[in-house]
Structures are given as C-alpha cells and as structure tokens.
Amino acid sequence: MTALKVYVPGDTTARAVGADAVAESITAGAAGRGFEIELIRNGSRGAFWLEPMVEIETANGRFAFGPVTPEDVPGLFESGFPGEADHVLAMGPVNGIDWLASQQRLTFARAGWIDPLSLDDYRATGGLKGLEQALRMSPQEIVDEVKESGLRGRGGAAFPTGIKWQTVLDQPAGQKYIVCNADEGDSGTFADRLLIESDPYQLIEGMVIAGLAVGADQGFIYLRSEYPRCRKMLEEVIVLAEQDGLLGDAILGSDRVFRLELRIGAGAYICGEETSLLDSLEGKRGLVRFKPPLPAIEGLMGRPTVVNNVLSLGAVSTILAEGASHYRDFGTGRSRGTLTVQLAGNIRRGGLVEIPFGATLRDLVEGYGGGTASGRPVRAIQVGGPLGAYIPATHWDVVLDYEALGAIGGMLGHGGIVVFDDTVDMAQQARFAMEFCATESCGKCTPCRVGSVRGVELIDRIVAGQERALNLQVLEDLCDTMDKGSLCAMGGLTPMPVRSALRHFRKDFGE
Amino acid sequence: MNSSAVTLQEVVENAVARHQHSLGPLLPVLHAIQETFGFIPRDAVPLVAGALNLSRAEIHGVIGFYHDYRTEPAGEHTLHLCRAEACQATGAAELELHARERLGIDFGETTPDGRFTLEPVYCLGNCACAPAIRINDDTFARVSIEKFDRLIAELESVE
Ligand SMILES: Cc1cc2nc3c(=O)[nH]c(=O)nc-3n(C[C@H](O)[C@H](O)[C@H](O)COP(=O)(O)O)c2cc1C
Ligand code: SF4
Numbered sequence A: 001m002t003a004l005k006v007y008v009p010g011d012t013t014a015r016a017v018g019a020d021a022v023a024e025s026i027t028a029g030a031a032g033r034g035f036e037i038e039l040i041r042n043g044s045r046g047a048f049w050l051e052p053m054v055e056i057e058t059a060n061g062r063f064a065f066g067p068v069t070p071e072d073v074p075g076l077f078e079s080g081f082p083g084e085a086d087h088v089l090a091m092g093p094v095n096g097i098d099w100l101a102s103q104q105r106l107t108f109a110r111a112g113w114i115d116p117l118s119l120d121d122y123r124a125t126g127g128l129k130g131l132e133q134a135l136r137m138s139p140q141e142i143v144d145e146v147k148e149s150g151l152r153g154r155g156g157a158a159f160p161t162g163i164k165w166q167t168v169l170d171q172p173a174g175q176k177y178i179v180c181n182a183d184e185g186d187s188g189t190f191a192d193r194l195l196i197e198s199d200p201y202q203l204i205e206g207m208v209i210a211g212l213a214v215g216a217d218q219g220f221i222y223l224r225s226e227y228p229r230c231r232k233m234l235e236e237v238i239v240l241a242e243q244d245g246l247l248g249d250a251i252l253g254s255d256r257v258f259r260l261e262l263r264i265g266a267g268a269y270i271c272g273e274e275t276s277l278l279d280s281l282e283g284k285r286g287l288v289r290f291k292p293p294l295p296a297i298e299g300l301m302g303r304p305t306v307v308n309n310v311l312s313l314g315a316v317s318t319i320l321a322e323g324a325s326h327y328r329d330f331g332t333g334r335s336r337g338t339l340t341v342q343l344a345g346n347i348r349r350g351g352l353v354e355i356p357f358g359a360t361l362r363d364l365v366e367g368y369g370g371g372t373a374s375g376r377p378v379r380a381i382q383v384g385g386p387l388g389a390y391i392p393a394t395h396w397d398v399v400l401d402y403e404a405l406g407a408i409g410g411m412l413g414h415g416g417i418v419v420f421d422d423t424v425d426m427a428q429q430a431r432f433a434m435e436f437c438a439t440e441s442c443g444k445c446t447p448c449r450v451g452s453v454r455g456v457e458l459i460d461r462i463v464a465g466q467e468r469a470l471n472l473q474v475l476e477d478l479c480d481t482m483d484k485g486s487l488c489a490m491g492g493l494t495p496m497p498v499r500s501a502l503r504h505f506r507k508d509f510g511e
Numbered sequence B: 001m002n003s004s005a006v007t008l009q010e011v012v013e014n015a016v017a018r019h020q021h022s023l024g025p026l027l028p029v030l031h032a033i034q035e036t037f038g039f040i041p042r043d044a045v046p047l048v049a050g051a052l053n054l055s056r057a058e059i060h061g062v063i064g065f066y067h068d069y070r071t072e073p074a075g076e077h078t079l080h081l082c083r084a085e086a087c088q089a090t091g092a093a094e095l096e097l098h099a100r101e102r103l104g105i106d107f108g109e110t111t112p113d114g115r116f117t118l119e120p121v122y123c124l125g126n127c128a129c130a131p132a133i134r135i136n137d138d139t140f141a142r143v144s145i146e147k148f149d150r151l152i153a154e155l156e157s158v159e
C-alpha cells in the first residue's frame, strides 16, 4: 500500500499560527495508529484565515481541514483522518472552497498544490514551459511577447515591463544584469513572500527568461532580511536548480548561461527603491540615485540592468508559457492580467486574492474579507502600503486598478489592503506616516529627511490643540514641499496617507 | 593577542575569502560577522577595511545606515515587534507598551540578564494574521498580550 499523502503548509504565516506543531501531532498520531503517511510541507494557498489548513489526497482530489490546532488532531484521527473524515473542521474538496475557487489564479495557480522544493512537481504542473518556449525565440521576440501582454510592474510604479526590457536589450552587448526586487517592505503585503515560499521555481524561471530576453547572464535576488523562511527556501532551490540545469552554464541543456545569486538586505525600507537597492547590492549605503540615467541604461556597477519585482518576473513565465493574449485578456483598460491583492490588518478572512482586474474595494474587503476581525465597523482602508491613501467609506466602490485608484487620490502599489475598524485614530495614522518616513528616509534630500520630522511635531501640536488652524495650514504646505521637492516616492508620497487622513477624517485632528 | 581577537580575525578572513570575488562583498561580509557574534565588533572594522580595500569611514557609514547591523552585543533572544500598519490595526501599540513594561526595556535595549533584546520592525509579511512578532528566526501570529507573556515565559523557563 502506498503511503497516504498529507499536506501541512510550511510558509511563514502557517507556521506562525502553529503549523509545525500540527505537523508533529499528525506524524505522531499516524505512527501511534500504524498509518503510513507521507507528510508534505506544501506552501500556503494564501487563505491565511484557514491556516493551518491540512489537506489529504483522496481518490476525488485534495480534501481540506482547517484551521487545525494540535489539540484537534486526535479527534481528526478518530473521525477517520487521513480519509475524508466527517469532522467539524472538514471543509470538503479544496476545489469546492469558494474563497479559493472563485479566484482566477495565474501567478498563484500552483501555490499550495505543490511541494515548493520539488522540480518534478513544478514540471508536472506546467513549469518550465515558458522557459522552453523562450529558448526557441529570439531576444526581440521574447520582449515583444512581454510588451504585448500589457504586463506592468507589480512592485508599485506599474511601469510597463516590456518597455523596460526593450531598453536593456537595446544597449550594446556586454555585461548586463537581472535584479529581482524581493525587498517587499510595504506593510500589508506578502505576495512576494508567498510566491517564494510556495512556488519559488516560477521566480527563477522568470529571471532566466529575462536574462535570455535582454542578454544578461547574471542575476541577483535582493531579499529583505525580515523573511528568514524565504531565505532558506531560496538557498535550497538555487542549489537544486543548478543541479538540474535550470541555472548554470547550459540552461536546460542549451548553450545559454544564467547564474543566480541570493543577497540579503539589512533592514532598510528604502532599499526597495530600485536605485537604492542597486547601491546596496554594490555594498554601499542605500542612497537613492538621481535619474536619469535609468537603471536600464546604467544600473548595477554602471551596467544595463533589469530591476523587476518578484510578481512581475513570476508573471513572465506564465506569459511565455500561455502566450501574451492569454494574459492580457484577463484585464480591463490599461490594467492587464490579474490583480493580486493582500487582505490584511483588522480583517476576518485575511490572505491573498488573485482575480481579474475589475473588482471594487468593497468586493474585496466585505466579500472576500468578511469585514473586520474585531466585528466592529470598518472605518478606513489603507491601500498600497505605507505611502498609500487611507480610503473612507464614500470611496469603497472604487474599482481596484491603477487608473481608478489614482483618480481618487490613491494608488494600488503592490496591492496591500489594510483594514482598520472604528477605533482607529487617523491623526495617529498620519503621524505614523511621517514618523516612518523619518525613520526610513535615506537622508539625501531635505524635504524628506527634515520635513518628516517636522511633520510629526506639527501633528502633535495640532492634536494638542496648539494654534490648530495655523498648524494645519503649515502641515498642508509641508505636504506640498515634500511632494514637490523629494527625489523619490519615499518623501514624495508620504503626504498621500497624511492628506487622505486630513481630508476624509478631519475630526480626528481635533476639529 | 587574546583568543577572541584570533577568532574575530578568522571569521573576517573566512567571510572575506568566501565573498571577495562577489560583486559588492561588503554587506555579505558584515552579515557573516554579525551572524557569528550577534553584532559587529569594533575591531572588525579595520580588518574588513584592509581586506576589502575600503576606508574605515565607508564601513562605519554602511553599518550606521542599515537598521540590522548592531555595534553592541545582543541578548540571547532578539524580539522584533512589528510596528507597521496592519499590526497597528490589530493592537500592536498596546502590545508594544506591554512588551516594554514586561521586559523593562526600550527598543534597542537588552535585559540586564542578557536574555532578551527588543527591536522594532516594519512588517514581517504576516499581515493577514496580525499582530506579529519575530523571535530569532521564528514569526508568531495574532500575538495577544497573553500570548506574548506565554512565549516569554517559555523562553525564560529554558535554562
Ligand atoms: C520607497 C520605495 C520603496 C519601494 N519598495 C519596493 C519593494 O519593496 N519591492 C518592489 O518590487 N518595488 C519597490 N519599489 C519600486 C521600485 O523602485 C521599482 O519600481 C520596482 O522594483 C520595479 O519593478 P517592477 O517594474 O517589476 O515593479 C519601491 C519604490 C520606492 C520609491
Ligand atoms: S525622498 Fe527621502 S528617501 Fe527619497 S531620495 Fe530623498 S531623502 Fe532619500
């Protein structure tokens, strides 16, 4: 008899809610009852509200239980686990869980299904198809395919990926680099982390394709130090990919070369900004560079460099495998492909949602999210990370795409959606935005470095009722100065959360 | 020459040997030193400067720029409390107050018994099950005040 397969996710959040202890109980429980099981630590599907979500393989596909605690495990075995046990935690077939089944997973199609370390699993689920395709194409054909897909960078700035690649391709041959931005510093975001912990070969495949497209034989992944599980995962899969010929001197047996090195950040939010990241990779302080020159022309060590977010590079493997039009057809207007958002903060059903563009903020927070975890009314929703706007109830019917959010003074950024209930003090949130900017500023320009410190003081005075009208005006002026006088979006966009709090939640400032 | 100086020298030499030929080796070398000692000892700076042909000022600049690098030893366990928005929305501020009181230290400090160092962090990627803290390399979710006390008590009970 073959061993029964049992899946217990091993990603950061699943472990943080106790998946390791659940895995131990299951192993012990199976041994005690004489069941032969194969325990697989899959990545999470991103339905974090159901973690630890245990799955078994049955004749009818994968069957789920969740959220499971170690204390539940003996009861599970008594009800027939690892079969389709009749237990209060049984959720039935995974494909029937509406929260997941209603999504349109492209980038996260494999997440949770496969063993993230297994290249066999990756291949069996369509992995490397994109790379095989790319190996048959000319660099220009690859770049054209990416352009046609309409893919826009998922790191925040939403710049068309194909155009960036074209610029690097057009530079004279010589040393070029592919840099993956895995700094994911925005609060409320974890999509990059989830992809790396659940389907890491997809990122590697995307990077190799990028190398073929622009003529780069060396790549770097710049990973934030706050993600120790990702580090472990990447260290392991890079070695496995080298052994398998996915990386190295003969990519999939061809004469093409691509080497990949993992680099760990050192706790600096600004190093997510691409030029700061490049300086950090070069071993310097992460100071933001003046642009031009663009990194695509003078990037790492002054050489032409593609810097792309984890999700952008991941999407490329799908685009090459399935074709540009397949990807493009999921979008609306100038937002093509799927929308990846992360439901976070005070939310009942938090996790990762990947759906076609077109849904509203309300669909996500009320529909998928189920409202607040506290059970209190939602009051404010911050979209797009610490530099994104706080959106009040009057705007929750906004469609989540780059243009629609921009039109109401917000941004989609990397897709973080952080929900606050009615106990939130928006003056304190505005103060935090300034404080965060002061802590994380690279220090190069005065409006950001000094302005943010001034901003904290001003908000304190306003809240304390000192010359409120005057100080509110000074705060507005300061926001203008930061917005217009900063070199990068750190100082330039810190006013976005501050202004949105001032505009929509004025009474929290004491009026 | 005392024995810890020899060790430091060895660690620096090993780290430099491993990363010398990489592009921009300074951060990987500093990481390796900190992973061994828990901080970057002062005496490491001239050694690294000599080996990588950089000025001491440059190295001090880099150590000062990044939040992760420490110039003082850390406690046995480093606690990172997430202070970012998703955790704020679920009670991080109260947890922070409680943690400081419970341990009797502020951010950046180490308990007198050398057990715990407290550090702020801005997002651990666990924002769907907030608030989050990290103890050494493990992240914990939905950390209520009671859960925090339980985690600390567990660590304190281990000799
Ligand atoms: C302050 C700041 C922080 C940023 N942080 C990140 C980050 O953590 N991850 C990321 O991919 N992009 C980040 N970006 C955007 C990058 O500068 C850059 O646009 C991106 O890496 C390009 O990749 P993409 O086109 O694939 O999105 C940040 C930008 C700024 C101004
Ligand atoms: S805006 Fe702030 S972070 Fe950006 S370059 Fe200026 S000082 Fe540095």
Ligand code: FES
Residues within 6 Å of the ligand: A187, A188, A189, B082, B083, B084, B085, B086, B087, B088, B122, B123, B124, B125, B126, B127, B130, B131, B132
């Ligand atoms: S904001 Fe605390 S884990 Fe992301």
